[in-house]
Amino acid sequence: MPTLVQPALPEPRGPISLSVVELLAERAQLRYVTRVETSLGDADPAGLDLQLALYLCYELHYRGFADVDAGWEWNPGLLYLRGRLEDLFLQDVRREVGEIEPDASALDELDKLCIEPVDGAGPSYFLRDEGTWEQMREYFAHRSLYHLKEGDPHAWAIPRLTGQAKASFVAVEFDEFGGGKGARLHQQLFADLMAAAGLDTTYLGYLADATAESLAVVNLMSMFGLHRRLRGSAVGHFAATEVTSPPGSRRMVQALERLGAPEECCAFYREHIVADAVHEQVVRTDVVGDLVAREPDLDRDVVFGIRAFDAVENRLADHLMACWRAGVPSLRRALN
Ligand SMILES: [Fe+2]
């Protein structure tokens, strides 16, 4: 059986995603420059409809969708709509992050991120201490939107970097991409985890079940990666991902061991305790340190990337905790 490479288009979730889904069903005309106009006046930038529409636009740059004309990727009319969605999303995240102090620095920000609260709250603490196997499986389904394309959204930043920052960024990405071995791609390790947990391993298999919060987590990295003007924030986001990974992964291993989960599930997070402990040092000194020494003007953008990562992750964490505390499923549809 050949592997299913391209996902199917999901059902729309409102007028904005409907306009994108309807358009993608048509044949893309390369000279079709008519702006795709959709009313965004009262759109919720953090809501499911807008986040899904944005996700669909971005996915055209990754694997695209089955039976969708690949020509839509660079269609100016659709890019115009994507730009409007991005403006709303970025404004919303900037509002959440707030003012960045004039003396803020990326390296200080990373140091702050390294200090873990002893009495932390949030999904990995909850799963470690009291979460059920069903909640763990929901967590995997939410995270599958990212982990099945792990490494890809940040890779857009590579051509925008130079010197040591670029060399070290690529060295970390090389590990994310399995160090030359297809079976060791972190994307593949996560597919192995999904299979062991009895979940669908298909790329974007849970797109229709995901909530706005989990779509926003991936949309943020796609947005940072796809805009050169946001490259400082892409690097900040990448650094924050690596720095926060080892302690979070350690809690996930503890949670999975407590639940007696299959070895493939533990293996994915164990890999991230070991590899990301090294990555953490490399991104701090050789990626972020070198980038801000080379381009000091990007320092505050890196800070924004780190704080934006935190803001969207917190929204997802709040959603998961609110559902789990109330004893209701956190996905839009309960898992089988
Ligand atoms: Fe990874």
Ligand SMILES: [Fe+2]
């Ligand atoms: Fe890593």
